[in-house]
Structures are given as C-alpha cells and as structure tokens.
Amino acid sequence: MTSGIELQRCPACAKVWAFPRRRCPACGGEPERFEASGRATLFAATVVTRAPDETFRALVPYRIALADLEEGPRIMAHLSAEAEIGAPLRGRVEEIAGRPIPLFKPA
Numbered sequence: 212m213t214s215g216i217e218l219q220r221c222p223a224c225a226k227v228w229a230f231p232r233r234r235c236p237a238c239g240g241e242p243e244r245f246e247a248s249g250r251a252t253l254f255a256a257t258v259v260t261r262a263p264d265e266t267f268r269a270l271v272p273y274r275i276a277l278a279d280l281e282e283g284p285r286i287m288a289h290l291s292a293e294a295e296i297g298a299p300l301r302g303r304v305e306e307i308a309g310r311p312i313p314l315f316k317p318a
Contacts, residue, residue, distance in 0.1 A: 214249030215304030216313055218282055229284040251278035251300040251315060256290055266308040278302065278315050288313035 220227045223240035235242055254277040262268040274290035278300055289307055294300065294317040302315035 214247050214302060215311070216247040216249060216280070216286070216302065217244055218247050218280070218284060219244055220282075227283045229280075229286050248281050249302050250281040250318070251286075251302060253277075253290075253294050253296055253298045253300055253315075254279050254285060255296065256294065266310075270308060276300070276315055278313075286313060288315050290314075291316040 218227055218229055219231060219242040221235035221238060221240040221242055224235060224238040226235055226237040228236060232242060234240065256274055256276045258272050258274055259267075260272050262271050267273070274293070276288050276290035277285055278288050279285050288302060289312055291314060299318040300315040301318045302313050304311045305314045306312075307314065
C-alpha cells in the first residue's frame, strides 16, 4: 500500500521537507521527490465545527491533526478517529470533499 504523501529531500545535505520547493531551504541544493512511508506520530489534533467552505460543511464535525512523519516533516491532515497525543498513525492521501488530502488513522 502506498501513502501518496509526497515529500522532497536534498541529496547534498539530507534535509527533508513537505512543501514543494525549487531549492533546498538548508543549502540551496537541487531537491528530489519521494513518497513518505505513511507512518507518523500525532503531535496535535482538533475538531472542526465551522468549515472553511461549502464543500467541507457536509463533513462537519471532522478532525484535523498535525502529524510528525517518520521521515521528519510535520504536516496537517485529516484524522479519521480520536487518538491521544503521541499515538502512532498510518496515513495516505485520499479524496475528501473532492480534493486529495492526507488522512491518518490510529495505527
């Protein structure tokens, strides 16, 4: 099973980050893309009760998480079930409200 969560890393300095960039934020090197394992740890979570737009209103209430990926970066994602801070998670990109969004579940 693939996660579909795409990251970038710098072959020159080994820095890993989540948001696409043309150059490494640490050394300016040429980045390469790779797929994350989908394993993470829950850093923080909240329940959204006021959706940002019409497409997400049908999902309210829903959980949002900050997940620390095994590879290093912290990303924002949807969370399928309640979990305690520090809990292991498994995730992948799924279509939510017509958009590709990382979704994590307690492992």
